Amino acid sequence: MNNFDFHNPTRIVFGEGKIAQLDALVPSNARVMVLFGGESARSTGTLGEVTAALGKRDIHEFSDIEPNPSFETLMRAVTRVRDEKIDFLLAVGGGSVIDGTKFVAAAALFEGDEWDILLQGGGNIDKALPFGAVLTLPATGSEMNQGAVVTRKSLKTKLPFRSQHVFPKFSILDPTKTFTLPPRQVANGVVDAFVHVMEQYLTYPAQAPVQDRFSEGLLQTLIEIGPQCLAEPENYQVRASLMWTATMALNGLIGSGVPQDWATHMLGHELTALHNLDHAQTLAIVLPSMLRERKAAKQAKLVQYAERVWNMTEGSAEQKADAAIDKTQAFFESMGVKTHLADYQLGEEHIDELIDGLKKNGMNKLGENGDVTPDMCRRVLQRSLR
Incomplete structure (x- = not known):
C-alpha cells in the first residue's frame, strides 16, 4: 500500500424527507443561488421542497445546466453570481449539475481567465464559494468529492479539475428522488x-x-x-x-x-x-x-x-x-x-x-x-x- 492523505469534509444527510434539513444546513442569512438542470426538478416537486426548506432566505435560480455541463453556460451563472452578490450555492440534480456548481463556486472568486482553471486541472484554485447539493441522480460521486469535469463546446474539449476547495459542505441523498x-x-x-x-x-x-x-x-x-x-x-x-x-x-x-x-x-x-x-x-x-x-x-x-x-x-x-x-x-x-x-x-x-x-x-x-x-x-x- 502506498502512503496517502485522506480527508473528506462533506457531510452526508441520507434518507427520505431529509431535504427539510436545508434550513439547518444553509446559513440563515445566505443569498442562495439554486442551480439545476431543467424542468424535471420543478415538475417532480423537488425544487418546491428545496424552496420551502430554505424559507425566507434570498433565493435566486439558475436552471440551464446541461448534461456534460458547458463552460459557456457556467460562465453565465458566474456572471449572475457576481452581479447578484450570491454567497452560497445549492446544486439540485445529478453529477452534471454538481460538477457545474463546483466550477461556478471556484470561478466566481477566481482572478484571471476562468478557462485556466480547466487548463491547470484546478491546481490554481485558492478559494471557492461554499455550496451544498441535493442529489437526484446517483452516478458520479460528485456529491462527496473534490473533482468535476467541464466541456467547452466552442473548442470541443472536455477537461477535469480537482481542488480541496470544491468539496460540497453537505449533500442530501434522498433515494425517493430517484423514483421518477x-x-x-x-x-x-x-x-x-x-x-x-x-x-x-x-x-x-x-x-x-x-x-x-x-x-x-x-x-x-x-x-x-x-x-x-x-x-x-x-x-x-x-x-x-x-x-x-x-x-x-x-x-x-x-x-x-x-x-x-x-x-x-x-x-x-x-x-x-x-x-x-x-x-x-x-x-x-x-x-x-x-x-x-x-x-x-x-x-x-x-x-x-x-x-x-x-x-x-x-x-x-x-x-x-x-x-x-x-x-x-x-x-x-x-x-x-x-x-x-x-x-x-x-x-x-x-x-x-x-x-x-x-x-x-x-x-x-x-x-x-x-x-x-x-x-x-x-x-x-x-x-x-x-
Missing part, C-alpha cells in the same frame, strides 16, 4: 459507478486488501442491484443501495493508497466532447476494449477480479481474464447500455479526430503506469468498433 428517473439515466448511473470502481481497483496488485475488498463489494453490489433498479423503480432499499454505492465509488476512500488508472475516462471524454454521447455510454464502449488491449499488464488483477467478483473457479489465468472482461461487457449490455461505436453510428472514420483530441489535451501518457499512449488508444477504439 428514466431507465436510461438509471442504467447510466449503474455503469458510471461500476467503471469508477474499476478505474481504482483494476490496475496491479498493491498489497492493499482493505481497498480491494471494499471495491469488490461495491462491484458485486452493482451487479446484484443493477437489474433490480430497472425492474423495481420504486423499491426504496434498492435505490438507497444504488445511491450510496455510487457515492462510495468515488469519494476517495477506495482509491487511497492504491494506483489508479482513468485512461478509460480520458478517452471517453473525447467521445462526449466530439459526439455528445452520454458519459456512461462512452465508458461502456471503452472499458472492455481497454481491458483487452492491456490484458497482459493487468492480468494479475483481472484474475483476482474474475475470482472474487464473478466467482470464477475454473480455467487458466488467461481464460479467467478473458471471461471476466466478457462478463463485464455483458453486464453493461444487460443494463441496456451499448458497448460498440457502431451502436452510435460511429466508425473507423471518426477515430483520427478522437486521437487528435487526446493529443491536443495533453493526454499522451495515461493509465496507472503512464504507458497508455495515443497509439494504444487508437487500437482500443478499433477494438470497440463492432
Whole structure:
C-alpha cells in the first residue's frame, strides 16, 4: 500500500424527507443561488421542497445546466453570481449539475481567465464559494468529492479539475428522488459507478486488501442491484443501495493508497466532447476494449477480479481474464447500455479526430503506469468498433 492523505469534509444527510434539513444546513442569512438542470426538478416537486426548506432566505435560480455541463453556460451563472452578490450555492440534480456548481463556486472568486482553471486541472484554485447539493441522480460521486469535469463546446474539449476547495459542505441523498428517473439515466448511473470502481481497483496488485475488498463489494453490489433498479423503480432499499454505492465509488476512500488508472475516462471524454454521447455510454464502449488491449499488464488483477467478483473457479489465468472482461461487457449490455461505436453510428472514420483530441489535451501518457499512449488508444477504439 502506498502512503496517502485522506480527508473528506462533506457531510452526508441520507434518507427520505431529509431535504427539510436545508434550513439547518444553509446559513440563515445566505443569498442562495439554486442551480439545476431543467424542468424535471420543478415538475417532480423537488425544487418546491428545496424552496420551502430554505424559507425566507434570498433565493435566486439558475436552471440551464446541461448534461456534460458547458463552460459557456457556467460562465453565465458566474456572471449572475457576481452581479447578484450570491454567497452560497445549492446544486439540485445529478453529477452534471454538481460538477457545474463546483466550477461556478471556484470561478466566481477566481482572478484571471476562468478557462485556466480547466487548463491547470484546478491546481490554481485558492478559494471557492461554499455550496451544498441535493442529489437526484446517483452516478458520479460528485456529491462527496473534490473533482468535476467541464466541456467547452466552442473548442470541443472536455477537461477535469480537482481542488480541496470544491468539496460540497453537505449533500442530501434522498433515494425517493430517484423514483421518477428514466431507465436510461438509471442504467447510466449503474455503469458510471461500476467503471469508477474499476478505474481504482483494476490496475496491479498493491498489497492493499482493505481497498480491494471494499471495491469488490461495491462491484458485486452493482451487479446484484443493477437489474433490480430497472425492474423495481420504486423499491426504496434498492435505490438507497444504488445511491450510496455510487457515492462510495468515488469519494476517495477506495482509491487511497492504491494506483489508479482513468485512461478509460480520458478517452471517453473525447467521445462526449466530439459526439455528445452520454458519459456512461462512452465508458461502456471503452472499458472492455481497454481491458483487452492491456490484458497482459493487468492480468494479475483481472484474475483476482474474475475470482472474487464473478466467482470464477475454473480455467487458466488467461481464460479467467478473458471471461471476466466478457462478463463485464455483458453486464453493461444487460443494463441496456451499448458497448460498440457502431451502436452510435460511429466508425473507423471518426477515430483520427478522437486521437487528435487526446493529443491536443495533453493526454499522451495515461493509465496507472503512464504507458497508455495515443497509439494504444487508437487500437482500443478499433477494438470497440463492432
